[in-house]
Amino acid sequence: MSSDNAYAVELKGVTFKRGTRTIFDKVDLAFPRGKVTGIMGPSGCGKTTLLRLIGAQLRPASGAVIVNGQNLPDLSRNELFDMRKQMGVLFQSGALFTDLDVFENVAFPLRVHTSLPEEMIRDIVLMKLQAVGLRGAIELMPDELSGGMKRRVALARAIALDPQILMYDEPFVGQDPIALGVLVRLIRLLNDALGLTSIVVSHDLAETASIADYLYVVGDTQVLGHGTPAELMESDNPRIRQFMQGIADGPVPFHFPAADYRRDLLGDA
């Protein structure tokens, strides 16, 4: 039980395949409770898939995905929906319900999962929106919000039920510097203030390293390395070094595999 308490989420020997392509091959990851853990890696390496495995939206081919001591692949469909009330996810697009205004979007989880009186729902929604700085936007519709504001509203919705685990899918993509700064600050602030376990999937190195207590670097179906941001910066592993220092060519080649360049241009002559 002690390991359950130390780690909010654990993946043990998880293999996941899409058709015949292996995305993860027996990977082990553990996410310490109360910390911000970053999952980094090049685009298309399966980082979002990892989040969907933790959210049990995908089932691993083998291995265990343990959240708060429960192995998700063993749970029934109804048990999974109950379990997900302990988790919040900030999707890359925000995924706000387009037919509901900002207030109703944040109130949605409270309305479907609690029988709180309307005044209390209103107070909670206002508090959550105040936390992300958008209390003044309660009457706006999602299509009236900027990209950064959408993500902040989605964040308020994700914390509406006070989850224990909060997952962020590429929270920094496509944000202007101000929105970026706000999000970075919010993720850290919410984690510490609410005592959450945060999992941030991102390929934005500087931002993720600045808030994460611990980092995993994934790629090529494996966990390439893990440690604190400082430890990974000093890593001897050439693949990690290439990623952490943003070097264009290295173990991950700049060129997609192709025929000989000279022969492609000049033909066989």
Place this chain on the structure above:
Amino acid sequence: MRKTPLVERVRLLGRSGLDVLEALGRSTLFLLHVLVGRNGAGSFLPLLVKQLYAVGVLSLAIIIVSGIFIGMVLALQGYNILVDFASEEAVGQMVALTLLRELGPVVTALLFAGRAGSALTAEIGNMKSTEQLSSLEMIGVDPLKYIIAPRLWAGFISMPLLSAIFTVVGIWGGAMVAVDWLGVYEGSYWGNMQRSVEFQGDVLNGVIKSLVFAVVVTWIAVFQGYDCEPTSEGISRATTRTVVYASLAVLGLDFILTALMFGDF
């Protein structure tokens, strides 16, 4: 062009057969999940009412206008044929039976597939591509119960009603042409109709057909939306598939149902 070896062609045929069976299995499980089990997201009625409006009420205009025109055309064509046999008084009976037994349920289902079915597929597909369905799942709400079930029930309920409205306005349209324009005696138009239309044989069978079409068309529409590839192209292909599959299924099932109901076995 290189010729595909015979073995490869047989393999591809088998593959596509398996794909069809797999899709059928997936869609059946999907339907069971939607209809059976607990509804974990509060009250169902407001969601259903909203969808009844979107799926049923908003389809009224196309159903009423089409019904009137089809009834008018039926009366016109029927009159021109029957008048040669001096039987133009039977035009009311012909219009009513054609609409009740065939055109009411079938044309309503085809129009419903085009108007409401395609909209359902596109809406659900768009929710999938913008991660709204995933987001619901992660909030702990089953999208099959919250998004799909109300739409499915709305389709089941509204299509038979739309079909009834279509038939009624079609009969009125027929009366306008036959009685008011072509001069068929009003008493014959309505009287012949009343004498020849049977409740069980004609009205009830039409309602049964319409219920079957409602299930099939709405099922295809919501499944295509839920199962589509979450890209612009995927949504557009799913919407097309909804209209094509639903139309073919309606026409094919209509023949089978007609054979069972009116065939003299």
